[in-house]
Amino acid sequence: xxxxxxxxxxxxxxxxxxxxxxxxxxxxxxxxxxxxxxxxxxxxxxxxxxxxxxxxxxxxxxxxxxxxxxxxxxxxxxxxxxxxxxxxxxxxxxxxxxxxxxxxxxxxxxxxxxxxxxxxxxxxxxxxxxxxxxxxxxxxxxxxxxxxxxxxxxxxxxxxxxxxxxxxxxxxxxxxxxxxxxxxxxxxxxxxxxxxxxxxxxxxxxxxxxxxxxxxxxxxxxxxxxxxxxxxxxxxxxxxxxxxxxxxxxxxxxxxxxxxxxxxxxxxxxxxxxxxxxxxxxxxxxxxxxxxxxx
Ligand code: R5P
Numbered sequence: 001x002x003x004x005x006x007x008x009x010x011x012x013x014x015x016x017x018x019x020x021x022x023x024x025x026x027x028x029x030x031x032x033x034x035x036x037x038x039x040x041x042x043x044x045x046x047x048x049x050x051x052x053x054x055x056x057x058x059x060x061x062x063x064x065x066x067x068x069x070x071x072x073x074x075x076x077x078x079x080x081x082x083x084x085x086x087x088x089x090x091x092x093x094x095x096x097x098x099x100x101x102x103x104x105x106x107x108x109x110x111x112x113x114x115x116x117x118x119x120x121x122x123x124x125x126x127x128x129x130x131x132x133x134x135x136x137x138x139x140x141x142x143x144x145x146x147x148x149x150x151x152x153x154x155x156x157x158x159x160x161x162x163x164x165x166x167x168x169x170x171x172x173x174x175x176x177x178x179x180x181x182x183x184x185x186x187x188x189x190x191x192x193x194x195x196x197x198x199x200x201x202x203x204x205x206x207x208x209x210x211x212x213x214x215x216x217x218x219x220x221x222x223x224x225x226x227x228x229x230x231x232x233x234x235x236x237x238x239x240x241x242x243x244x245x246x247x248x249x250x251x252x253x254x255x256x257x258x259x260x261x262x263x264x265x266x267x268x269x270x271x272x273x274x275x276x277x278x279x280x281x282x283x284x285x286x287x288x289x290x291x292x293x294x295x
């Protein structure tokens with residue numbers, strides 16, 4: 001029996017190398033009707049097993065959750081303890097009931113995950129109204145990649161840069177970012193129509209933007225609607241350039257095209273989900289945490 005194994009995709013392979021343990025790759029087949037059939041390349045028994053899987057660029061978010069769930073459940077039959085690492089936790093934005101009849105989806109997804117893992121680790125979960133410990137009843141940990149994203153901007157002039165948060169929720173991301181990249185920052189105000197999903201932004205300190213190299217930071221870029229709106233507002237207010245730094249590049253619909261139309265100076269994302277702008281590798285962050293936890 002192995003003490004520890006890591007199952008999962010290429011990020012899992014990297015983590016296994018760092019932890020100097022066996023890696024078991026995952027193979028996935030999708031049936032024509034959409035059913036997911038994941039498989040561990042081989043079976044191995046272990047005291048502890050880590051499952052690290054990220055969403056593929058062309059993978060439906062719901063298929064990803066099912067794939068994760070099925071494999072974690074399988075691992076339960078092979079290991080005494082399963083440590084689930086989901087670099088991006090879907091459904092975390094649905095953390096309250098906005099309108100009558102809606103399910104509390106973030107809580108229900110957490111319940112599903114808890115059925116098959118003993119410990120849960122994620123990166124920059126959308127902790128708006130609920131902290132990770134309020135969502136899960138098992139030991140759960142939310143790591144942050146913003147300090148790593150900030151390191152990608154060391155070639156920028158700190159004195160002429162301005163870091164912007166699209167809304168108050170992103171203020172904590174900005175504060176982590178500027179601990180590494182110490183520049184001026186501002187926070188915008190965002191409201192979203194719960195029925196149509198349309199957003200409205202308010203920027204109170206427009207004069208601060210003149211001739212500045214703006215870096216917009218956010219946790220998720222999905223349709224690109226929010227970040228593009230912020231970028232347009234910055235350019236209208238006289239910013240010299242706009243750059244974007246985000247953790248989870250979901251980049252659905254024609255988000256990439258929308259982002260490129262802004263002509264950003266730099267776009268940096270992590271590899272929590274497979275995407276075109278991944279520059280920051282989160283495996284060292286996960287490995288450091290796991291090593292500490294397993295000590
Ligand atoms: C919302 O509160 C998040 O922090 C992101 O700003 C949002 O999910 C981005 O979505 P989209 O790219 O579709 O505007």
